[in-house]
Amino acid sequence: MAILKPILYILVYPGLIFLMVYSTFCEWFDRKLYARMQNRIGPLHTGRSGILQPVADIIKLFAKEDIVPEKADKHMFSALPVFALAIICTTALYLPLWHYSEAPSFISFPGDLIVVAYLLTLPTLIYFLAGWHSNNYFSAIGGVRVLTMLFGYEIPLLLALLSPAVLADSWRILEIARFFQDKPLLMLVNLIGFFIAVIALQAKLERVPFDIPHAETEIVGGQLTEYSGKKLAFFRLLGDIEMVVGAGLIAAVFMGGFPGGLLPGLAWFILKTLFIIFLLAAMRAATSRIRIDQMINFSWRWLAPLAVLQLFIVIIIKGMVS
Amino acid sequence: MEFKVSLGPQHPALHEAVSLRMTLEGEIIRDADLKLGYSHRGIEKLAEERTFTQNIYLTERICGICSHSHTTCFVQGVEQLMELIPARRGLYIRTLIAELERVHSHLLWLGVAGQEAGFESFFMYTWRDREVVMDILDWITGNRVHYAMNTFGGVRRDIDELQKKKILDSLDLLTKRTEYYLKIGANEPTFVGRLAGVGKLSREDAIALCAVGPTLRASGVPMDVRKDDPYAVYNEIPFEVCTADSCDVLGRAVVRVKELIQSYKMIEFLLKNLPDGPFKVKAPRKVKPNEVYSRYEAPRGENVHYIKSNGSDKPERLKVRAPTLANYTATIKMLKNGFIADIPLIFAAIDPCICCAERLVQLDNPRSGESKVLSFSQLRTMANDHYKKVNLLKKEAVWPF
Numbered sequence: 124m125a126i127l128k129p130i131l132y133i134l135v136y137p138g139l140i141f142l143m144v145y146s147t148f149c150e151w152f153d154r155k156l157y158a159r160m161q162n163r164i165g166p167l168h169t170g171r172s173g174i175l176q177p178v179a180d181i182i183k184l185f186a187k188e189d190i191v192p193e194k195a196d197k198h199m200f201s202a203l204p205v206f207a208l209a210i211i212c213t214t215a216l217y218l219p220l221w222h223y224s225e226a227p228s229f230i231s232f233p234g235d236l237i238v239v240a241y242l243l244t245l246p247t248l249i250y251f252l253a254g255w256h257s258n259n260y261f262s263a264i265g266g267v268r269v270l271t272m273l274f275g276y277e278i279p280l281l282l283a284l285l286s287p288a289v290l291a292d293s294w295r296i297l298e299i300a301r302f303f304q305d306k307p308l309l310m311l312v313n314l315i316g317f318f319i320a321v322i323a324l325q326a327k328l329e330r331v332p333f334d335i336p337h338a339e340t341e342i343v344g345g346q347l348t349e350y351s352g353k354k355l356a357f358f359r360l361l362g363d364i365e366m367v368v369g370a371g372l373i374a375a376v377f378m379g380g381f382p383g384g385l386l387p388g389l390a391w392f393i394l395k396t397l398f399i400i401f402l403l404a405a406m407r408a409a410t411s412r413i414r415i416d417q418m419i420n421f422s423w424r425w426l427a428p429l430a431v432l433q434l435f436i437v438i439i440i441k442g443m444v445s
Numbered sequence: 446m447e448f449k450v451s452l453g454p455q456h457p458a459l460h461e462a463v464s465l466r467m468t469l470e471g472e473i474i475r476d477a478d479l480k481l482g483y484s485h486r487g488i489e490k491l492a493e494e495r496t497f498t499q500n501i502y503l504t505e506r507i508c509g510i511c512s513h514s515h516t517t518c519f520v521q522g523v524e525q526l527m528e529l530i531p532a533r534r535g536l537y538i539r540t541l542i543a544e545l546e547r548v549h550s551h552l553l554w555l556g557v558a559g560q561e562a563g564f565e566s567f568f569m570y571t572w573r574d575r576e577v578v579m580d581i582l583d584w585i586t587g588n589r590v591h592y593a594m595n596t597f598g599g600v601r602r603d604i605d606e607l608q609k610k611k612i613l614d615s616l617d618l619l620t621k622r623t624e625y626y627l628k629i630g631a632n633e634p635t636f637v638g639r640l641a642g643v644g645k646l647s648r649e650d651a652i653a654l655c656a657v658g659p660t661l662r663a664s665g666v667p668m669d670v671r672k673d674d675p676y677a678v679y680n681e682i683p684f685e686v687c688t689a690d691s692c693d694v695l696g697r698a699v700v701r702v703k704e705l706i707q708s709y710k711m712i713e714f715l716l717k718n719l720p721d722g723p724f725k726v727k728a729p730r731k732v733k734p735n736e737v738y739s740r741y742e743a744p745r746g747e748n749v750h751y752i753k754s755n756g757s758d759k760p761e762r763l764k765v766r767a768p769t770l771a772n773y774t775a776t777i778k779m780l781k782n783g784f785i786a787d788i789p790l791i792f793a794a795i796d797p798c799i800c801c802a803e804r805l806v807q808l809d810n811p812r813s814g815e816s817k818v819l820s821f822s823q824l825r826t827m828a829n830d831h832y833k834k835v836n837l838l839k840k841e842a843v844w845p846f
Contacts, residue, residue, distance in 0.1 A: 160566065161565060161566045161569040161570070162569055162570060162573055163569055260448070260450045261450075264450075264472075264785065331563055331564075331565070332563070332635050334563060335786070338563060338786065339457045339458075340457055340458035340560065340561045340563070340789040341458065341785055341786050341788060341789060342785065343456065343457055408565075408566045409566065409633075410564070410633070410635040410636075411559065411562045411563050411564030411567070411633065411635045411636040411639055412562060412563025412564070412635070412639070412786075413635050413638055413639065414638075414639065414784055414786045414787075415472060415784075415786065416472075416784070417638055
C-alpha cells in the first residue's frame with residue numbers, strides 16, 4: 124500500500140492523467156474566454172460547447188505525418204519534446220494538492236519552491252534547443268528570442284515568488300500555503316507580487332503580448348517552425364500543462380493553496396487556477412504583441428523594480444507583524 | 446554577423462505571393478529587397494480581346510478589395526474617349542459606392558494592422574464592423590465584393606428611399622465604432638508602442654519615391670486625386686484631405702481612420718443630395734481612335750488606367766498601374782534599419798495588393814531596337830528551364846551560423 128500511493132500520485136492525481144485531462148480543459152476554457160472577449164464564439168462542435176476540441180486537436184496532431192528535417196539534429200530534435208513534457212509533469216507533482224506529507228518527502232521538502240522555479244525554467248531552455256537544433260532561420264531567431272525573453276521575466280518572477288516566502292518564513296510551498304490559510308489578510312500584502320508573477324507567467328507561456336518567440340506574422344512558427352505531428356502535439360501539451368502548473372504555483376504561493384483534503388482541495392485548485400487563467404486570457408485579449416526590445420525594457424524598467432519594492436514592503440510588514 | 450532570410454513567397458504575414466529578402470544583423474534589417482513575379486494573370490492582354498462593355502467586368506476582377514476603383518477608373522476613361530456625359534444621379538451613386546468601398550477597405554486594413562501587430566481582438570472587432578458596410582453594399586448592389594454597378598453613362602441600379610434610410614441608420618453605428626477604434630489606436634500602450642516610430646518615411650523621401658495614397662499622406666503631403674484632379678462629383682462634395690506628420694505606421698493608421706470619418710460624412714452628403722433624374726444614359730458601342738489617361742483615388746492610393754482605342758469596339762491597349770506598385774520603392778526604404786518584428790507591419794502599412802500590381806515585362810532590345818513576341822508555350826519553357834538551373838535541394842548549402 125505504501126508504494127501504491129506514490130504510483131497513484133504520479134500516474135493518476137495530480138500526475139499524468141489528471142494533468143492531461145485538466146490541461147486540455149484549461150485550454151478549452153482559455154480559448155472560449157478569449158473568443159468571447161473578442162466577440163467570437165470559439166470552439167463549438169466537438170463535445171458539449173466544444174469542450175473536447177483541444178483533445179481532438181492533439182489526436183489529430185498524433186495522426187499526422189512525423190517529419191524530421193534532413194538538416195536537423197535528429198536525436199536532439201526527437202528527444203526534446205519528450206524531455207520537456209517529462210520535466211513539466213514532474214514539476215506538477217510539487218504542487219501541494221492532495222497527498223502531501225507533514226514530514227519532508229520527495230514530493231514536499233523545505234526548499235521545493237526553488238526546485239519548482241528551476242524546473243519551470245527548463246522548458247524554456249528546451250524551446251531554445253528545439254529552435255537551435257531545427258536548423259532553420261526562423262527557428263533559430265525564435266530560439267534566440269526565447270532566451271532573450273528569459274533574461275527579462277525570470278528575475279522578476281523569482282523576486283515575486285520570494286516575497287511570500289519571506290513573509291511566511293519558509294521555502295516550502297506547503298508551508299507558505301498554510302501560512303496564508305491561517306492569515307488570509309496577509310495575502311493582500313503580496314498584491315503587487317501577484318500581478319508581477321501573473322505577467323511573468325504570461326511571458327513564460329509565450330502568449331500575447333509576449334508571444335514574441337513564435338510571432339507567426341514575423342517568424343512563422345518561431346522555435347517550433349519545423350515541428351509537426353506527434354512532436355508538435357507534445358509541445359502543445361507542454362504549453363497547456365505549463366499553464367496549469369504555473370497557475371497552480373501562483374495559486375499555492377500567493378492565494379493560500381488548496382486546503383481541505385482530496386475533494387475540497389481539488390475544488391479550490393480548479394477555482395483558483397481558472398481565476399488565474401481568466402486573468403491571463405484577459406491580458407491576452409487586451410494587448411498587442413510587443414517587440415523583444417520593448418519586452419526587455421518593460422521587464423527591467425517596471426517588473427524588476429516593482430518586485431524589489433514588493434520585497435521591501437514584505438520585510439516592513441513582517442517587522443510590524445512579528 | 447549578417448545572414449540572409451527570405452520572407453515568402455509563402456509566409457503567414459503575406460496574404461499573397463511575394464518574396465521579401467532581408468539581410469539581417471541580429472534582429473535588425475540591414476538591407477531589404479523585393480522579389481516579384483509569383484503571380485501573373487494576363488488581364489491587360491485579355492482586355493485587348495474583349496469589347497469595352499465586357500472589359501468593365503474584367504477590370505472589376507483586377508482586385509477583390511478595390512474592384513469598384515478599377516471599373517470606375519476604366520469607365521471614366523472610356524466615357525472620355527466616347528465623349529459621353531454620364532447621368533448626374535448615376536455619378537452620385539458611383540461616388541457613393543466608391544466611398545462605401547473605401548470604408549470597407551480601410552476597416553479591413555485596420556484589422557490587418559491589428560493582426561500583423563499581434564492584436565487579434567482589434568482584428569476581430571474591426572472585421573465584425575466591416576460586415577455592416579459589406580451588408581450595405583450587398584443590399585444596394587446585390588454583391589459583397591464585385592458590385593458590378595458601373596456602366597458607361599452611369600450605373601446599372603438605382604437606389605430607393607428604403608435603401609437610403611438603411612444606409613443612413615448604419616452610418617451612425619459605424620461612426621461610433623470608428624471613433625472607438627481611434628481611441629483604442631491612440632491609447633492602447635502596447636499597440637501604440639508597436640506602431641509609433643516604425644517604418645519612417647520622410648516627406649522628401651515620400652515625394653522622391655513617388656509614394657501614393659495614405660502612405661504619402663501620412664508623411665504630411667496633402668495629395669489626393671479627389672481634391673487635385675476631381676472626377677465624378679468630388680468637386681461638389683465637401684471633404685478634407687487627411688494627413689499626418691508622424692511619417693510612421695501610426696500615422697498611416699491615423700490617416701486611414703480619419704478618412705473613414707470623412708467618408709461617412711461624404712456618404713451622408715451624397716445620400717441627402719441625391720439628384721433626381723435618370724441614373725444612366727445610353728452609350729455608343731464603338732469608340733473613336735484616341736487615347737486617355739484616367740486617374741482615380743482608390744483606398745490604397747492613386748490608381749491609373751491608360752486606354753488606347755482604335756475605332757473598333759475593343760481597346761487597342763489597356764495599361765493598369767495599381768497603387769501598390771507605386772509604393773514598393775518606398776517600402777524598401779522604410780524596411781531598412783527596422784526590426785524583424787516590424788517587417789509585417791511596414792509591409793502591411795502600404796496595404797499591398799500584390800496580384801493587382803504584377804506584370805510580365807519583356808523589354809525590347811535597347812541596342813538593336815528589335816522586339817519579339819513570346820507565346821504561352823515559350824513562357825512555360827522559360828520557367829521550366831529556370832527551375833532546372835536552380836538546385837532546389839541545395840544539399841551543398843552551408844548553414845550560416
